[in-house]
Amino acid sequence: MKCLIIAAGKGHRLRSKGDSKPLVPLFGIPLIERVVRCAYEAGADDFFVVTGYQGESVRSFLGILADRLDIRITSIVNEDWEKENGLSVLKARNFLSEPFLLLMADHLFDPSIVRNLFEQPLAKDGMVLGVDTNMTNPLIDLKDVTRVRTEDGKIRNIGKNLEDYNGFDTGLFVCDPAIFDALERCAEATGDTSLSGAVQELADNGLANAIDINGQFWVDVDDPNAFQRAENALLCNMRGKVSDGPVARFLNRPLSIWVSRRLVNYSITPNQISLVSFLFSMLAAGLLALGGYFSLFMGGVLAQFASVIDGCDGEVARLKFQASEYGKWLDAVLDRYADAFLLFGLTWHAYGDRTEGLVLFVGFMAIIGSFLLSYTADKYDYLMSRQIRQGKGLRMGRDIRVFIIFLGAVLHIPFWTLLVIAVMMNLETIRRIIVCRNNE
Amino acid sequence: MKCLIIAAGKGHRLRSKGDSKPLVPLFGIPLIERVVRCAYEAGADDFFVVTGYQGESVRSFLGILADRLDIRITSIVNEDWEKENGLSVLKARNFLSEPFLLLMADHLFDPSIVRNLFEQPLAKDGMVLGVDTNMTNPLIDLKDVTRVRTEDGKIRNIGKNLEDYNGFDTGLFVCDPAIFDALERCAEATGDTSLSGAVQELADNGLANAIDINGQFWVDVDDPNAFQRAENALLCNMRGKVSDGPVARFLNRPLSIWVSRRLVNYSITPNQISLVSFLFSMLAAGLLALGGYFSLFMGGVLAQFASVIDGCDGEVARLKFQASEYGKWLDAVLDRYADAFLLFGLTWHAYGDRTEGLVLFVGFMAIIGSFLLSYTADKYDYLMSRQIRQGKGLRMGRDIRVFIIFLGAVLHIPFWTLLVIAVMMNLETIRRIIVCRNNE
Numbered sequence: 022m023k024c025l026i027i028a029a030g031k032g033h034r035l036r037s038k039g040d041s042k043p044l045v046p047l048f049g050i051p052l053i054e055r056v057v058r059c060a061y062e063a064g065a066d067d068f069f070v071v072t073g074y075q076g077e078s079v080r081s082f083l084g085i086l087a088d089r090l091d092i093r094i095t096s097i098v099n100e101d102w103e104k105e106n107g108l109s110v111l112k113a114r115n116f117l118s119e120p121f122l123l124l125m126a127d128h129l130f131d132p133s134i135v136r137n138l139f140e141q142p143l144a145k146d147g148m149v150l151g152v153d154t155n156m157t158n159p160l161i162d163l164k165d166v167t168r169v170r171t172e173d174g175k176i177r178n179i180g181k182n183l184e185d186y187n188g189f190d191t192g193l194f195v196c197d198p199a200i201f202d203a204l205e206r207c208a209e210a211t212g213d214t215s216l217s218g219a220v221q222e223l224a225d226n227g228l229a230n231a232i233d234i235n236g237q238f239w240v241d242v243d244d245p246n247a248f249q250r251a252e253n254a255l256l257c258n259m260r261g262k263v264s265d266g267p268v269a270r271f272l273n274r275p276l277s278i279w280v281s282r283r284l285v286n287y288s289i290t291p292n293q294i295s296l297v298s299f300l301f302s303m304l305a306a307g308l309l310a311l312g313g314y315f316s317l318f319m320g321g322v323l324a325q326f327a328s329v330i331d332g333c334d335g336e337v338a339r340l341k342f343q344a345s346e347y348g349k350w351l352d353a354v355l356d357r358y359a360d361a362f363l364l365f366g367l368t369w370h371a372y373g374d375r376t377e378g379l380v381l382f383v384g385f386m387a388i389i390g391s392f393l394l395s396y397t398a399d400k401y402d403y404l405m406s407r408q409i410r411q412g413k414g415l416r417m418g419r420d421i422r423v424f425i426i427f428l429g430a431v432l433h434i435p436f437w438t439l440l441v442i443a444v445m446m447n448l449e450t451i452r453r454i455i456v457c458r459n460n461e
Numbered sequence: 462m463k464c465l466i467i468a469a470g471k472g473h474r475l476r477s478k479g480d481s482k483p484l485v486p487l488f489g490i491p492l493i494e495r496v497v498r499c500a501y502e503a504g505a506d507d508f509f510v511v512t513g514y515q516g517e518s519v520r521s522f523l524g525i526l527a528d529r530l531d532i533r534i535t536s537i538v539n540e541d542w543e544k545e546n547g548l549s550v551l552k553a554r555n556f557l558s559e560p561f562l563l564l565m566a567d568h569l570f571d572p573s574i575v576r577n578l579f580e581q582p583l584a585k586d587g588m589v590l591g592v593d594t595n596m597t598n599p600l601i602d603l604k605d606v607t608r609v610r611t612e613d614g615k616i617r618n619i620g621k622n623l624e625d626y627n628g629f630d631t632g633l634f635v636c637d638p639a640i641f642d643a644l645e646r647c648a649e650a651t652g653d654t655s656l657s658g659a660v661q662e663l664a665d666n667g668l669a670n671a672i673d674i675n676g677q678f679w680v681d682v683d684d685p686n687a688f689q690r691a692e693n694a695l696l697c698n699m700r701g702k703v704s705d706g707p708v709a710r711f712l713n714r715p716l717s718i719w720v721s722r723r724l725v726n727y728s729i730t731p732n733q734i735s736l737v738s739f740l741f742s743m744l745a746a747g748l749l750a751l752g753g754y755f756s757l758f759m760g761g762v763l764a765q766f767a768s769v770i771d772g773c774d775g776e777v778a779r780l781k782f783q784a785s786e787y788g789k790w791l792d793a794v795l796d797r798y799a800d801a802f803l804l805f806g807l808t809w810h811a812y813g814d815r816t817e818g819l820v821l822f823v824g825f826m827a828i829i830g831s832f833l834l835s836y837t838a839d840k841y842d843y844l845m846s847r848q849i850r851q852g853k854g855l856r857m858g859r860d861i862r863v864f865i866i867f868l869g870a871v872l873h874i875p876f877w878t879l880l881v882i883a884v885m886m887n888l889e890t891i892r893r894i895i896v897c898r899n900n901e
Contacts, residue, residue, distance in 0.1 A: 345901060350897065353836075354836065354837060354894060357829075357833055357836055358833065361828075361829040361832070365822075365825050372821075378809075381821070385801070385828075388801075388825075388828065388829070389802075389805075389828075392797070392801075392829075392832045392836075393794065393797060395836070396793075396794065396797055396832075396835070400790055450794075454791065454794060457790065458787060458791070461785065461787040
C-alpha cells in the first residue's frame with residue numbers, strides 16, 4: 022500500500038530538540054524514520070513524503086533512509102508549508118490514484134493500529150480515521166489535540182474547538198483519492214485549507230468513518246512535554262513482554278529499562294550488549310568458583326547485575342529498530358553458556374567447602390535441569406500461547422534461576438542453592454513434559 | 462478432494478497372508494488403511510471404497526477406520542467383483558460428480574505422487590495417470606504390471622501385453638467423471654469392462670495425460686514376492702533421513718531398521734521405545750560411573766546399543782503411522798537427559814582415576830558443549846535446509862557423540878574422550894554461531 026506522510030511544518034514548539042522537527046531524534050531515531058518504519062512494519066511499501074520547512078535536510082535524510090531500508094521514498098516539495106496542512110496533502114495529488122495511508126511525521130503509533138486501518142472496508146470516495154476514545158489518555162495534550170464526535174462508526178464533527186466530542190483524531194488515516202477533491206471544494210467554499218476541514222466535508226456526506234484504536238499506543242510529539250511523554254510511553258511498552266517471569270517483571274525490567282534509556286544514546290548494538298552481559302556472567306562464574314565468602318558474595322551480585330543487563334539488548338533493539346532473529350537466538354545461546362558456567366562456578370565453590378560426590382551430583386542436576394528448562398521452553402510457551410491462560414501462574418525461567426543464585430551466594434549457602442535449583446528446574450521440566458503430553 | 466478406492470477383487474495370489482486382500486496387514490497395518498492414510502496425508506478427505514470379495518469384513522473395518530481417523534468413508538458394494546475392475550469403478554458413478562482421485566487398495570505409494578497428481582491441470586472430460594518411467598524399477602513384476610506408451614505427456618497405448626512401451630501404470634489416477642461414460646462406451650463397443658479399456662478409449666481421444674512419478678516409491682502388492690518387496694522398500698525409505706549424521710547413516714540406521722522390522726509386529730508404541738532407549742542410556746551411565754574397566758566397557762557398549770534403539774521409535778512411528786509432534790519432542794528431551802547422564806557418568810569415572818579439578822572442568826565442558834550443539838541444531842538445520850548443500854560435510858550430532866563415548870569406553874581412555882567431546886562440541890557450536898551470523 023502507498024503511504025503519504027506530511028512532514029512540511031516547522032514545529033517551532035519542539036525547536037529546543039532540533040531545528041527540523043521530522044529529524045528530531047527520539048532514542049537516537051528521527052521521528053520521520055520512526056513513522057516510516059512503523060508504517061513499513063504494518064504493510065506500507067511505497068512512501069511519499071511532503072517536505073517543507075528545512076526541506077532539503079529532510080529530503081537528503083529520506084534518500085539515505087530509502088537506501089538503508091531498501092524501500093522507495095518519493096519526496097514532494099511544498100513551498101506553502103507555512104499555511105494549513107491540507108495544502109501539503111494536495112501536493113501529493115498526482116502521485117496517488119488509489120486508496121492510501123495518510124500519516125503525520127510527528128505522530129508516533131503502534132503498527133497494529135495501521136494494520137487494523139488497512140483491514141477496514143473503505144467506502145467509495147470515503148476515508149477512515151483512527152480515533153482514540155480513551156478520554157483520559159495521559160499522552161494527549163487536551164489544549165492541542167483535534168477532537169472528534171462519532172456516531173455508530175461515522176464521524177459527525179471534527180475540529181480543535183469542538184465542545185461536544187467523544188474521541189480524538191490520531192492523525193492516522195486511510196483515504197480514497199477523493200480526499201483531494203474534498204480539500205479543494207472545502208477551500209473554495211469556506212477558505213479552510215486544513216485537512217480537518219476536508220474531513221468535515223466528507224463527514225457531512227456520510228463518507229468519513231472512524232475506528233476505535235482500542236487503547237493502542239499513539240502520541241503527537243508536538244512539544245518538549247509530549248516528547249518526554251512519548252519517550253516514557255515507549256519505555257513503558259517494554260514492560261509487557263509476555264515471556265517475562267516474576268523476577269524479570271518486578272526487578273530486572275524496571276532496572277534494565279533505566280539502563281536502556283541511557284544506552285540508546287550510544288552507538289552500542291544489541292548484540293554487543295548481549296556479549297557484555299555474557300562476559301559479566303563469566304566473570305561472576307569465576308568469582309563464584311573462588312573460595313571464601315567475599316568472592317561468593319561478589320559473584321552473586323555480579324550475576325544478578327548481568328541478568329539485568331541481559332534485558333537491555335532486547336529493549337535497545339526494539340527502541341532503535343535493531344531487533345533481529347539472529348540477535349534473539351545469539352542472546353539465548355549465550356544465556357545457556359552463562360547459566361551453565363554460573364552453576365558450575367557455584368558447584369566448584371560448594372565442592373571446595375564439602376568434598377563429597379553428592380555435591381558434584383547435585384551441581385550436575387542443577388545444570389542439566391536448567392538446560393532442559395530452556396530446551397523445553399519453546400514448545401511449552403507455544404502451547405501456552407494457544408490456550409486461554411486460566412491463572413497461568415509463574416513462568417519459571419532464567420530470571421528466577423539467576424535470582425536464586427544471587428540469593429544463595431549472598432546468604433552463603435551454595436550447596437542448598439544448587440539443590441533448590443536442581444529440584445525446581447527438573448520438576449518444572451517434568452511438569453512441562455506432562456502438560457505437553459496432555460495437550461497432544 | 463474425493464477419493465475412490467477399488468477394493469473388490471479376491472487377490473488369490475496373496476491368500477497365504479490373509480483371506481481378504483485389502484485387510485492383509487503389512488507391518489501391522491492393513492493395505493487398505495495404508496492407502497487411505499497416504500491419500501489423506503496427500504489431501505484427500507472424502508473416501509468411497511468399492512468392496513466385493515469378503516465385502517462384509519472390509520466394510521466393517523472401514524467403519525472402524527473412519528471413526529479412528531475421524532474422516533468420512535462410504536462403502537459401496539460390487540456384487541460382480543469377480544469380473545473386470547472397470548465394473549467396480551462404475552458402481553461409484555452416483556457418488557462422484559466432480560474430478561476425483563482413483564486408487565487401488567493394493568497399490569502402496571508415496572503421498573507426494575498423489576500431491577503431484579492433484580496439482581496437474583485436468584482437461585475437461587480427461588484424466589491423468591501417474592506413470593513410472595523407471596524401466597528397471599526392481600519393485601515391478603514385469604509379468605503382471607500394466608504397460609503404458611506415452612508421447613509428450615499423453616498416453617498413446619495402455620495394456621498388459623503392450624510390446625512397445627516406455628512406462629508402467631501405477632494405478633494412481635485423477636479422473637473427471639467422464640471416465641464413467643468411457644467405461645460404458647468401451648464395454649458396449651468391445652465388451653472390455655476393464656479400467657485400462659476405458660483409459661485407452663480416452664487416450665484415443667487425446668484425453669488421457671500421463672505424469673512421470675520421478676522415481677518416487679510405489680508398489681503393487683499382488684503376491685508374496687511383491688509383499689516382501691514392499692516391506693523392504695518401506696524399510697529402505699527409513700534410511701534417507703536428512704538429519705542423520707554419518708554414524709547414524711552407516712551404523713545405527715541399518716541396525717535399528719533390523720530391530721524395527723521385528724518391533725512392528727508387537728504393540729509397543731514409539732514413545733515406549735523412546736523410554737526404553739532412555740532407560741538403557743541411564744543404565745549405561747551408571748555402568749560408566751562405576752570404577753574398573755569391565756563396567757566402563759559394558760557402559761560404552763550399552764550406550765551405543767541405546768543409541769541404535771533410539772532410532773527405532775521414529776522408524777516404527779513412520780511404518781505404523783504413529784508419528785506425532787509430541788513424540789519427536791519427547792524423544793529429543795529424553796536424548797538431552799541421556800547425553801548429560803552418559804557424560805556425567807564418564808566424568809565420574811575419569812575423576813575416580815585422576816582426582817583433579819581439570820577432569821571436572823573438562824567433563825563440564827563436554828556436557829555444556831553437547832547441550833549447546835543440540836540447542837543450536839534447529840536454527841542451524843533450518844538455515845542449511847534453505848541453502849544449496851555445497852559439499853555440506855558431516856553433520857555433528859548425537860550419533861557421533863555417543864559413538865565417541867562408546868569408543869572411548871572400549872579403549873579405556875575416559876578423560877581423553879571427554880576432552881575430545883568438549884573440544885568438538887564447543888567448536889562446532891561456535892562454528893554454527895558464526896555460520897548463522899554470516900547468513901543473517
